[in-house]
Amino acid sequence: MEIQDIISSGLLELYAAGIASETETRQVEEWVALYPEVAAELKEIMIGIETYATANAVEPSASVKEIIFARINSSEIGRVIPIQPGGDNEFQQIGSYPYWKMVAAASVLFLIGSIALNVVTYNKFSNANQNLAVLRETVDSIQEKNIEMAADMNVVQSKYSMPVSLKGLEAAPDAAAKIFWMQNTGEVFIDPSNLPDAPAGKQYQLWAIVDGKPVNGGMILTSKKGDKYRIQKMKTFGKAEAFAVTLEPEKGNATPQGPMFVMGKI
Amino acid sequence: MEVIQKYNEDELVLLLQRQDQQAFSYLYDNYAPALNGVIFRLVEDKALSEDILQEAFVKIWNNFSSYDPAKGRLFTWMMNLTRNLTIDTLRSKGYKKQSKISGDENSVNNITDAGSGIDKFDAMGIRKQLGNLKPDQQKVIDLAYFGGFTQEEISKEIGIPLGTVKTRMRTAILELRKMLKYT
Numbered sequence: 001m002e003i004q005d006i007i008s009s010g011l012l013e014l015y016a017a018g019i020a021s022e023t024e025t026r027q028v029e030e031w032v033a034l035y036p037e038v039a040a041e042l043k044e045i046m047i048g049i050e051t052y053a054t055a056n057a058v059e060p061s062a063s064v065k066e067i068i069f070a071r072i073n074s075s076e077i078g079r080v081i082p083i084q085p086g087g088d089n090e091f092q093q094i095g096s097y098p099y100w101k102m103v104a105a106a107s108v109l110f111l112i113g114s115i116a117l118n119v120v121t122y123n124k125f126s127n128a129n130q131n132l133a134v135l136r137e138t139v140d141s142i143q144e145k146n147i148e149m150a151a152d153m154n155v156v157q158s159k160y161s162m163p164v165s166l167k168g169l170e171a172a173p174d175a176a177a178k179i180f181w182m183q184n185t186g187e188v189f190i191d192p193s194n195l196p197d198a199p200a201g202k203q204y205q206l207w208a209i210v211d212g213k214p215v216n217g218g219m220i221l222t223s224k225k226g227d228k229y230r231i232q233k234m235k236t237f238g239k240a241e242a243f244a245v246t247l248e249p250e251k252g253n254a255t256p257q258g259p260m261f262v263m264g265k266i
Numbered sequence: 267m268e269v270i271q272k273y274n275e276d277e278l279v280l281l282l283q284r285q286d287q288q289a290f291s292y293l294y295d296n297y298a299p300a301l302n303g304v305i306f307r308l309v310e311d312k313a314l315s316e317d318i319l320q321e322a323f324v325k326i327w328n329n330f331s332s333y334d335p336a337k338g339r340l341f342t343w344m345m346n347l348t349r350n351l352t353i354d355t356l357r358s359k360g361y362k363k364q365s366k367i368s369g370d371e372n373s374v375n376n377i378t379d380a381g382s383g384i385d386k387f388d389a390m391g392i393r394k395q396l397g398n399l400k401p402d403q404q405k406v407i408d409l410a411y412f413g414g415f416t417q418e419e420i421s422k423e424i425g426i427p428l429g430t431v432k433t434r435m436r437t438a439i440l441e442l443r444k445m446l447k448y449t
Contacts, residue, residue: 008436009432009436010433010434010435010436011432013410013430013435013436013438013439014410014417014432014435015338015340016338016342016411017346017410017411017435018346018349018350018414019410019414019415019416019417021417025299027337029337032336032337033336040431042338043339043440045443046338046339046341046342046441047441048439048443048446049341049342049345049407049411049439050300050339050341050342050345051446052407052411052442052446053300053301053304053341053345053412054299054300054303056300056303056304057299057300057302057303058302058306058315059299059302059313060299060302060316061316064316064319065291065294065295065297065298065318067320068294068320068323068324068327069290069291071289071324072287072290072324072327072328107346110419113286133400142296154445160278182386200432238401243443254431254443
């Protein structure tokens with residue numbers, strides 16, 4: 001069959017209408033694949049029909065499109081569900097068997113985590129406790145020192161305190177001490193920080209010279225576990241001409257026996 | 267045709283094969299009125315026509331994989347699918363297609379007038395031009411392309427021998443194409 005005969009046969013028009021017989025349809029498809037002219041002619045026929053149909057178009061209501069899209073979208077979902085094929089058992093396995101397994105695994109993990117956390121927390125707690133104790137000691141000692149220093153400062157700064165410098169004598173020329181004598185109360189304070197440490201078994205003793213005679217002013221503490229005593233309160237004197245410090249046995253003497261270290265006149 | 271071509275047919279087909287809804291939206295916008303026109307001339311009922319149109323587009327979406335571009339244009343495939351769906355619907359509702367596209371002379375004009383629901387296509391005078399087709403030519407086109415009549419049915423309907431149905435269709439379509447070229 002010549003190409004021109006095919007084209008003019010009317011079979012292509014029949015085929016485009018979808019009313020050709022099965023044999024005719026196969027025949028046309030074969031020709032279309034073989035001859036570009038036939039394919040082009042078929043295309044022209046179809047465009048003709050298409051234009052004819054467009055010319056006779058009837059605009060549908062706007063809602064139709066919405067309904068169609070709603071339907072294809074819901075059928076999309078509908079299609080996905082049966083795609084999990086024979087998956088009932090499989091799904092249940094996924095759903096139920098690993099569930100307790102996961103719970104058990106989660107519990108074990110939680111327990112391990114909990115223990116680890118406890119250990120860590122306990123260690124932290126112990127460390128914190130130790131640190132706290134150290135801090136408390138430090139704070140206590142600082143506070144203690146503060147109180148002492150505040151007391152010292154009170155003595156030094158008091159408007160009634162009269163300072164008396166005790167100078168070093170032959171026994172210890174570099175030694176020195178200070179007396180703060182309260183003019184209102186007669187209280188006597190001594191700052192012994194510049195006295196050399198008293199040898200073992202010995203102790204410094206303060207004397208007030210009253211009417212030319214030495215009167216016991218009390219024992220002076222110079223060291224306490226390596227820490228020097230600062231200003232300390234002695235006996236109270238209403239009047240005195242001078243103050244002096246001698247080195248005496250630990251309990252002291254009624255009258256000065258040992259060497260005199262420092263002395264200061266008022 | 268005032269269709270703004272956003273996709274060419276190859277692109278459109280490729281996108282629809284990938285279930286692209288945007289392409290489907292474009293497809294609907296461009297072809298739904300023409301397909302609705304095809305349905306309407308068979309059912310002559312606006313609501314029923316739109317119900318069938320809806321079914322047709324859902325079917326087009328779901329069965330798009332069965333469209334083979336090598337065998338013809340997209341619209342031809344959609345039109346034949348839509349027409350066959352319409353005929354099936356009418357049959358299931360107890361209609362006879364003869365009752366819609368009958369052989370008498372007046373029906374030819376009725377068929378053309380069925381599309382008068384929209385006048386915007388009149389602008390180019392296409393329908394006026396188509397009105398100049400010989401009644402027999404127009405009838406054979408309507409019966410074959412829009413009515414889904416078999417060759418035997420056409421031969422009976424128009425009263426021509428079965429062997430001349432093809433040639434009658436050929437001349438009718440040629441005439442149609444000639445007219446469309448001049449519009």
